[in-house]
Amino acid sequence: MYIVITALVILGLIIIWAVAAYNGLITLKNQVENAWRQIDVQLKRRHDLIPNLVSTVKGAMEFERDTLTQVIEARAKAMGAPSIAEKGLAENFLTEALGKLFALVENYPQLKSNKNILQLQEELTSTENRIGFARQFFNDLTAKFNIKQAVFPTLIVANLFGFKKGEYF
Numbered sequence: 001m002y003i004v005i006t007a008l009v010i011l012g013l014i015i016i017w018a019v020a021a022y023n024g025l026i027t028l029k030n031q032v033e034n035a036w037r038q039i040d041v042q043l044k045r046r047h048d049l050i051p052n053l054v055s056t057v058k059g060a061m062e063f064e065r066d067t068l069t070q071v072i073e074a075r076a077k078a079m080g081a082p083s084i085a086e087k088g089l090a091e092n093f094l095t096e097a098l099g100k101l102f103a104l105v106e107n108y109p110q111l112k113s114n115k116n117i118l119q120l121q122e123e124l125t126s127t128e129n130r131i132g133f134a135r136q137f138f139n140d141l142t143a144k145f146n147i148k149q150a151v152f153p154t155l156i157v158a159n160l161f162g163f164k165k166g167e168y169f
Helices: 002-058 061-079 084-105 114-151 154-160
Strands: none
Touching: 002 061, 002 084, 002 114, 002 154, 061 084, 084 114, 114 154
């Protein structure tokens, strides 16, 4: 009788632990997904600002078509990237292309003093800063989620329920 009670208590404790481990993984997974949604909002904002910037500078930068084309193509690739990791790479290329465009704008006095361009640059810079902070938060949560899945004994629950490692941005 004592053995049966002990076995039931141990089984009960294992079940309680498994439920707690599962709930912990679900909580982290939801936090990672929410953090990604925060990044995605800022990325969409940035993507929406770029056509305005390109159309504003296009007329004055006749000889800089390659740079404008790079920005447009980088934006298209970033918007069409299927995975988080690929989106991260595409967004890095877009950041580089925008950096080149901003550097060229400095060579055109009429553009440097254009209020629309200055406002767009400020909005893009602000958005880039938000993306940077959100990216750091997302990657920190993703690391925490991945570590939790890899640590024994939680990895048993993670494997049992098919949790997948999170992608970094």
